[in-house]
Amino acid sequence: GQNIDQPTEMTATEGAIVQINCTYQTSGFNGLFWYQQHAGEAPTFLSYNVLDGLEEKGRFSSFLSRSKGYSYLLLKELQMKDSASYLCAVRGRAGTALIFGKGTTLSVSS
């Protein structure tokens, strides 16, 4: 089976840095993905990690430790528009579909 855990909610202020954690237990591992989803909209792809370490993409970075079954998404210089759900998704075996966690709802206030 597969299990993906994320905090349900987080809050932060504009300009701050926030780290959203994700832990997973899967049969096989072929990549971890982060998506952003605004209310009522589709998930949009943010980042992808398949090897250990940090991937940086502008204000967003994602980290992976395969031995710990752990990832985080780091958002810097937060803006109001970053208020959304952040979804952690894992591909277990190569060629299989992404399985999503429940998502973390981030609220950014001024």
Place this chain on the structure above:
Amino acid sequence: EPEVTQTPSHQVTQMGQEVILRCVPISNHLYFYWYRQILGQKVEFLVSFYNNEISEKSEIFDDQFSVERPDGSNFTLKIRSTKLEDSAMYFCASSGTPNTEAFFGQGTRLTVV
């Protein structure tokens, strides 16, 4: 920028009726997926499709569901005899290879009354 398009954006149907949700994946993509998201819940995998056949399906994808690629551009999800609990947002997604990110369409909100 290429995108996945879905129609209709919103569908209301009576319980027991059949519905067909339509998707046009990104044109050079070969791997197609349907997901659903019940209001307030997580995105759930339904089925993946490659080379004109189902490559993987979840336990949600039972006999009331079917998928088809009727021509070179469309990818459809059919739900026979809809139930109240089928009310959800249905997302189509596609990817260029089996191990890269999937790109999602804007979804069809299905309401069964």
